[in-house]
Amino acid sequence: MSEPRRIVIVGAGLAGASAAAALRENGYDGEVVVLGAEAHPPYELPPLSKKVLLGQGDEPDWVRDADFYAQHRIDLRSGTSATRVELGARVVLDARGGRHPYDRLLLATGSQPRTLPVRGVDLPGVYTLRTLDDALALRSAFTGSPRVVVIGTGWIGTEAAAAARHHGADVTMVDVLPGPLWVLGPEISKVFADLHTEHGVRWRLGSGITEVTGGPGGVAGVRLADGSELPADVVLVAVGAKPRVDLAHAAGLDLADEGGVAVDASLRTAAPDVYAAGDIAAQWHPRYGRRIRVEHWANAKNQGTHVAANLAGGQEQYTRTPYFFTDQYDLGCEYRGIADPERDELVVRGDLGKREFTAFWLRDGRVTAAMNVNMWDDGDALKALVDGDATVTAEQLREGDLAALG
Incomplete structure (x- = not known):
């Protein structure tokens, strides 16, 4: 594919902002326009339920410094909601009456909280x-x-x-x-x-x-x-949250059973020159041989960075496995992969009672997911086990040298 002259990104969250930054860092010299509904510059979501809610800071982690976008000729339109995508005309319309023609388009509209169908959910408090x-x-x-x-x-x-x-x-x-x-x-x-x-x-x-x-x-x-x-x-x-797919659906893009916008392994939709990344992307994942949709921080960041090269003309598949983390009281953990607890064997290395352990989910001799809790020395080994095709036993996971198993 040839390099486009103008790329429009709808969504100024982590996926959209990471894509815009990566375009410039990869050497793309055309126009980049980012439309974001929020008045704030792009920021990361995990600190909201962690340091901000705890009172350890009033600001999230910004995706980039405030002056980064202007310095890198990224036309960031904060407080500007996209209202319509016209695929045939290759244009995005916004709530202010603006028209944004594109050669390539990235939809990174994220998710919104689910609500409850009961009386009183709109009350103050x-x-x-x-x-x-x-x-x-x-x-x-x-x-x-x-x-x-x-x-x-x-x-x-x-x-x-x-x-x-x-x-x-x-x-x-x-x-x-x-x-x-x-x-x-x-x-x-x-x-x-x-x-x-x-x-x-x-x-x-x-x-x-x-x-x-x-x-x-x-x-x-x-x-x-x-x-x-x-x-x-x-x-x-x-x-829970639901993907913001109204814009994509109204434009006529295919939606997947997983609830997001159907994209191939390179994050491309069936529409010419239109891509999706982050929470809304129901990607055909080559590692799993099926569509998956992931709502976690790392997926938005990594897919946004990855899709930038494809927006500029590449065709690389996205192959990373899901990753997320949590911090609650004195417990911290990281999770890699996709487990099905109803099918997979749970293997625990360490002590559940002391909350110092690594949990593995094992299926047909392969690790589908790994979760380390208050143990931080084996991250690379766990990634290798989840990403690799090595055959292991439960006993090896409990007692063996994890670095040697991957």
């Missing part, structure tokens, strides 16, 4: 967490020892619960699932359940929500499916 402004507002709400109910026990919910306890809030977590982070299976879920219990979090698990109660003055409580009500001054709805 009910929050979601996705943006910097969300994090600052929620942090303020956590002060003064309020009664906090967190609906949802995934990564955002558990990190936010830890932050709320840090601020002295009374915290109850609610979920229809049997335990927090159930996606990791019951054994690892129990590690996180015990961690939060030791820090004073209460649980209402296996229970649905029927209503958030209160009035114009604010939230008063959360009513559960069994009829009981949890009193609350603050409610955080943390029941």
Whole structure:
């Protein structure tokens, strides 16, 4: 493919901003326009539920310094929402009436929080967490020892619960699932359940929500499916995120069963010269032989950087395995790969009770995923085991030299 003269990027989050920066760093000399709905410059999301919510800083990690974009001739249009993509005309329209012709287009519109189809979720005192402004507002709400109910026990919910306890809030977590982070299976879920219990979090698990109660003055409580009500001054709805694909769908792009925009291994859609990266990209992944869609920080950053070369004319496949991390109280962990706890054998190296261990998920003699908890010496070895094709046994993972196995 020849090099385009003008590249438009819709979405000024980590994926879009990383792509714009990588275009310049790779030597691309054409026009680069980035449209972002938020007024803030591009920033990374993980610090919102960590250092910002904990009060360790008022700013996230900016993708680049504020003056980087102008210095590198990147036309960053903050506070500008794209409203329409006309594939035939090769133009993006924005809410201010602007028209942005493109030779190549990257959609990196990210995700938005899911909500609950129950009465009261729009009351004052009910929050979601996705943006910097969300994090600052929620942090303020956590002060003064309020009664906090967190609906949802995934990564955002558990990190936010830890932050709320840090601020002295009374915290109850609610979920229809049997335990927090159930996606990791019951054994690892129990590690996180015990961690939060030791820090004073209460649980209402296996229970649905029927209503958030209160009035114009604010939230008063959360009513559960069994009829009981949890009193609350603050409610955080943390029941996952959904990809922002309305723009792509309206343009006629193919959507995948995984909920995102269907792209091939090089992150290219079926439409000529249109790509997608980050949360919305349902990529055909050559390592897994199927489509996957990943909503984590590393995926947005790495896909954004990778797709830049393809926007400029390359055709390289994206082959990285998923990676994410979390910090909760005194627990830190990293996770690599994609496990299916219902199919894979869990192998633990270390001590679950002391929360110093590495968990492996093993299928047909190969490691599908690895998670190190409060153990930091084996990162490269774990990556090699997840990325490689070496055949290993459970005993080797428990007792062997991990570096030699990969």
